Amino acid sequence: MTTLLVFLISLFMFIFIGVPIFISLGLSSLVIWMWTFGTLEPAILMQKMLIGIDSFPLMAIPFFMLAGELMNSGGVSRRLVSFASCIIGWVRGGLGFATILASMFIAAILGSASASAAMIGMVMIPAMTEKGYRSSFSSGLIAAAGSVGPIIPPSIPLIVYGVIAEVSIAKLFVGGYIPGILMSLAFMVYTYFHARKNNYLAEKSPNITEIWVSFKDSILTLLLPVIIMGGILGGIFTPTEAAVIAVVYAFAVGTFVYREIQLKNIPHIILRAANSTAMVLMVMSTATLLSWVLTLGRIPHTVTSILYSVSTNPFVFLLLVNLFVIVIGMFLDAVSALTIITPILLPAAKSMGIDPLLFGILLTVNLSIGVLTPPVGLNLYVVSSISGIDVMKISKAVIPFILLIILVILIMIFFQNTVTYLPNVIIR
């Protein structure tokens, strides 16, 4: 019990005083180690940091980051948006629907929330303003639609969870589809009623040639998720191999077909991907030490027995955990939060008979709310920097969307088949 307190106090003291998360995790592990064993073992710190990222499955992260950077050009988002509005733009509030659909496409290419919001925001904010959409609504919608990014595969947080929890990454990826689609559908329903109330118009229905042209333009981009997931589901590639194929494909298409990647930009693209990779994997590196030390200090055991004294009902447990995770997500990004939460709470979840697959996807969906809540909601800042609308105003506009995500979480908790059915049928 005291070890748990020492852990929580030391970790959050380090984090909140402004020490980078990866160093906070390392320091706090050393503190717990000293508290439990009375010695300092610096050699173990080194060893665990190395082992933490010495993993082939984790290599999917740099590759998906690089593929994302290669795909992150104005052309890609413009093509996807125009295809999405051809498909669905003719309903009332069509641009809103197109935003959500295009965000889903981008979510199937990239694994992160804010990159998706940025790519769609650049194209959609001017377009929606021009058509008379309320700016707070359009900003909120784009921020929220971007939060689907890490849920629909590929997904960086799901890779991190899969490695920590030793759950198949392929299964987690498949499990992300239904929650991601549910979230998007919920956003669409809200958009429909909002559009009717504010009398937003539909875009004109496209004729066959327009549909064909926009389809032809975007097909090579849309093929990427098909190749990635098709290869993983067909058992042809591991997620890491699929990610490297995505890199080669994105490079070939961007350079030779779309001609949007110039060779002189390649160093910049690679360095950006390396930077995002280092941000995630350094956390992963010291988190490995932390989860090991936590187990030695029997902290998961303590937490499990505390939770059992509250209730042994898995539904109560999941509701409590989700409430707690929403608060954590307000301060930490999804990857850091997962590396801290998973080793502590997964043993308790397992002992209550909760599927680790479900648990991971629930955590990821829940943490995606974190990009929409101040003070650290990254999507709010991304969209605000594009639209010029105050962050506080956008954070009010996203409240309905956050409630819808919570609704999806409740559906996932009470109808667990929504998450577990698909992976168990497709991957054996």
Next chain:
Amino acid sequence: MSATKLKIRSQSVDSGGEIIGMSKETLYHRVDRTLNRILEFVVMILFIIMVILVFAQVYTRFLTNNSLTWSEELSRFIMIWMVFLASSLTYKKRAHITVENIVNLLSPPAKSVARKIAHVLMLIFVIIIFWGAYMILPTVSMQKSPANNIVMAYVYAVIPLSMLLIVPEIIKGFFETTVTKGDENP
């Protein structure tokens, strides 16, 4: 992760090199900039090799139906080097995931104290890594990797190296807080 945040930050750092040149370019800046260029180059090459290795692994498996035995291990080691070296670049850009909002709520003098404590803590972490390296490197210099017979000390060495590269930055960060404190309390 935060691609846009990164974009903004990396731009400011990339152009930062030239802006420094405008005023007085000290020896420290010149060395620092050259070192950055070298680091960036190495990170880039390692990343490209990693892509080629893993792609070749998939390709040969399809073509000849037996996969390369050595490429997986080698690509993992290259990733370790790439990540740690890139992490020092990320540190220099101050782009590592950090919770800054709580500190920003403090009054300027308290903020400055908090930043100083944070930098001391970072330095302690780096020193513990050096200590760990001193203890572990002799042992792992006997160890060889299973597939390629690479001496493990070469793999481990990148951890203290990457930390060494950020030491000047941490010290700079520690003293910078004094400057901002003076600026904010005239």
